[in-house]
Amino acid sequence: MTLSGKAVCIGADIDTDLVIAGRYLRTKDTSVWAEHVFEDLDPSLAPRLKGAVIVAGNNMGCGSSREQAPVAIREAGAVAVIAPSFARIFFRNAINVGLPVIECDGLVCADGSTVIISMEEGWVEAGGIRYPIRPLSPKMQDILSAGGLVSYWRNR
Amino acid sequence: MSTLSERILGGPAGSYVDRVVDRAFAHDGTGVLAMEAYRQMGNPKPARPETVSIIYDHIAPANTSQTATLQNELRLFAAEMGFALTDIGGGICHQLMSEGRVLPGEVVVGADSHSCTTGALGAFSTGMGATDMAAIWAEGSTWFRVPETISINLTGRLPTWCEAKDIVLTVTGRIGMDGGTYRALEYTGDGATALSMAGRLTLCNMAVECGAQTGFFYADKTTQHYLAHYGHTIQPQKVEEGTYCRELSIDLADTEPVLSVPHRVDTVASVTEYAGTHLDQVFVGTCTNGRYEDLERFAHIVRGKEVACRTIVVPASRAIMQQAAETGVLTDIIAAGCVVGPPGCGPCLGMHLGVLGEGETALSTANRNFKNRMGVGAKYFLGSVATAAASALKGEITSPEGAI
Incomplete structure (x- = not known):
């Protein structure tokens, strides 16, 4: 799987309340989450996520276990999230809902520049430099390849 | 020689293991999403329904018709699956699990990040998301990375x-x-x-x-x-x-009395550094500090006095509330001018029962002070029950030293 998109840079320690606020959770309508994603961090982010690769700092997705957070990012059209480290529940949730999350150190984010990701070959390319990515466990790879845990479960 | 995680999960640190889940639980928030994922999986027969609990705590009682409708759907689903349901007023899922539903050495998964709470009993207890929970309902097991x-x-x-x-x-x-x-x-x-x-x-x-x-x-x-x-x-x-x-x-x-300063839990400072900060509200409760011992400590400090700012006290479970009623702790809290809420999460997640307004400052005994969480445009400090009690009496951040 090779992915690419324009970088959208966000900071470190972005908690899931900032990804999608609690006040938008009481619905099953995923378009509501997409519309309000990152609203409390920067309301101008949501419309820029279509086809984007989000580049975050350390500890992306810390805090609550709300799965609406990766779903909101996916529904807003982002193709992947890259960070040096992720909070573990967010990381599991993202894979489970089919949102590629990539652990990668040292990537310098330039807003709007092109980022290319090769999951098979294990690298991210940005600003003409290739950075290695930490591989997923075989089971997580299988879940992500299936498009998420629901399809993985149905297909097995 | 091994750590408790290695002993319970049965593998060395860093390895991936599949383990049967002894207890699984979700609440009214994550339960709805897990139910959706479960239906998308084709509504399979649950592997071990007798090990599953659904506990209503996050918005309990419901705040809007939309919430109420989703909660009703989850009630019917739980009955259909044979899951044990604790409806509104029972208390916070983590507290209820700690009240005799979790034993040492068990593997426990909750669809809530604070499911680590019952590790206090020597269980491997952790939080996961809704789809992981749905898969646990279906299979009775899940994968772990041994920490x-x-x-x-x-x-x-x-x-x-x-x-x-x-x-x-x-x-x-x-x-x-x-x-x-x-x-x-x-x-x-x-x-x-x-x-x-x-x-x-x-x-x-x-x-x-x-x-x-x-x-x-x-x-x-x-x-x-x-x-x-x-x-x-x-x-x-x-x-x-x-x-x-x-x-x-x-x-x-x-140790000294400390606070988490807005908006990061790891920004920790001495209470004295912020003494005198005006408070609009104090909140005592949650899965962190809503236990009987907490209410008793709070009552001990406010007994016979009157709070100087809005003060909300929410017992973590019905059993705690009942005990506090029987011992007079609840009476002391009410007499001091506090508002007592129904057992559950209260305003912690910013949905009901004491959400903060723009520009307000509060002190809470909860576990998170993320920006906008307990109210848009508000800021709040995290502290101990004694700090909350001493501060409520003055309407400003106050060290509990000397108050107890």
Whole structure:
């Protein structure tokens, strides 16, 4: 799987309340989450996520276990999230809902520049430099390849 | 020689294992999403329905018709699947699980990040998301990455005006919000042994605030005594010297009352540094500090006095509320001018029962002070029950030293 998109840079320690606020959770309508994603961090982010690769700092997705957070990012059209480290529940949730999350150190984010990701070959390319990515466990790879845990479960 | 995580999960740190889940639970928030995922999976027959609990705590009672409708759907689903449902007013899922539903050595998964709470009983207890929960309902098992362990040695005794909350905020400040990611915390030492179960639950509850998969206390005499109350006979867990990725030692005698300063849990400062800060509201409760011992401590300080700002007290479970009613603790709290809310999460997640307004400042005994969480445009500090009580009486941040 090779992915690419324009970088959208966000900071470190972005908690899931900032990804999608609690006040938008009481619905099953995923378009509501997409519309309000990152609203409390920067309301101008949501419309820029279509086809984007989000580049975050350390500890992306810390805090609550709300799965609406990766779903909101996916529904807003982002193709992947890259960070040096992720909070573990967010990381599991993202894979489970089919949102590629990539652990990668040292990537310098330039807003709007092109980022290319090769999951098979294990690298991210940005600003003409290739950075290695930490591989997923075989089971997580299988879940992500299936498009998420629901399809993985149905297909097995 | 191995850590408690390695013993319970049955693999060395860093390995991936598949394990049967002994207890699984979700609440009214995550339960709805898990139900959706379960239906998309084709509504399979649950593997072990007798091990599943659904507990209504996050918005309980419902705040809007939309919430009520979703909660109704989940009620019907739980009945159809044969899952045990605790409806509104029962209390917070983590507290209810700690009231006799979790035993040492068990593998426990909750669809909520604070599911690490019942690690206090010597169980491997952790939080996952809704789709993972749906898969657990279907299969009865899930995968884990066996965590490396941070050993935290507690020595000595706390000063009377300090409590477990001051310890855990201090630990979180030292480890940092991501210093424990994918790790487990093990609390040992004579200071750990001396802590009550309520204090242990407070410490383990906040393990996730530094990213940890879980927090642990080894089951000991305190655990035996605590679980005997719920009719369980258990064996203590032997402490073995494992391999730790980091070791911390904290002398409890040096502990001082501390706060997490907005908007980060790991920005920890002495209460005295912020003394005099005006407060619009004080909130006492949550899965961190809504236990009987907490309410009793709060009542002890406010008894016969009157709070100087809006003060909301929410017991963590019905059993706690009932005990507080029987002993007069609840009467003292009400007489001091506090508002008492129904057992559950209260305003912690910013949905109902005391959400803050733009520009307001509050002090809460909860576990998270993220921007906008308990109210858009508000800021709030996290602190101990004694700090909350002393501060409520003055309407400003106040050290509990001398108040207890």
